[in-house]
Amino acid sequence: MICREMVITEIIEAYPIPSIIVIGALVTFISTLITKWLTNQEHLKSLKARQKELQKELKGCKDDECKMKELQAEMMQIAGTMMKSSFKPMFITIIPFLLLFAWLRSIYTPIMGFGWFWWYLGASIIFSIVMRKVLKMA
Numbered sequence: 653m654i655c656r657e658m659v660i661t662e663i664i665e666a667y668p669i670p671s672i673i674v675i676g677a678l679v680t681f682i683s684t685l686i687t688k689w690l691t692n693q694e695h696l697k698s699l700k701a702r703q704k705e706l707q708k709e710l711k712g713c714k715d716d717e718c719k720m721k722e723l724q725a726e727m728m729q730i731a732g733t734m735m736k737s738s739f740k741p742m743f744i745t746i747i748p749f750l751l752l753f754a755w756l757r758s759i760y761t762p763i764m765g766f767g768w769f770w771w772y773l774g775a776s777i778i779f780s781i782v783m784r785k786v787l788k789m790a
Contacts, residue, residue: 661759664759664760664763665759665763668760668763668764668768669764669771672756672760672764672768672771672772672775673771673772673775675756675772676771676772676773676774676775676776676779677775677776677779679749679752679776680775680776680779680780680783681779681783682745683741683745683749683780684780684783684784684787684789685787686741686744686745687738687741687789688787688789690740690741690744691737691738691740691741692737693788693789695737696734696737699730699733699734700734702730703727703730703731706723706726706727706730707727709723710723710724710727756768756772
């Protein structure tokens with residue numbers, strides 16, 4: 653185990669930017685899979701569809717303030733439901749990811765300063781968009 657950790661550390665030190673991009677992709681992949689498994693994707697897709705319908709209705713009823721408030725209240729309810737569905741995956745992943753970030757910080761900060769975080773963030777955003785499209789997630 654110690655030997656394997658030393659090899660990983662040596663690779664990271666030799667290739668810091670490619671390694672943080674790969675780590676970002678792996679963490680994003682794992683997080684995306686956990687989210688897909690723990691959320692009801694069909695329900696989320698129906699909520700997003702309803703949200704789009706409400707946005708179109710809102711554009712059409714700018715003169716009717718009562719109707720606008722009603723539509724906005726429904727949109728807020730949908731947004732709350734969607735946010736609640738993201739809590740379960742977050743609770744499962746937060747502790748391991750915090751530990752991972754502590755480890756990453758201890759390795760990358762001496763090499764790259766705080767710049768490693770921006771590389772990680774950029775890679776994870778790009779990979780998240782791609783993986784959500786590939787896995788057909790809501």
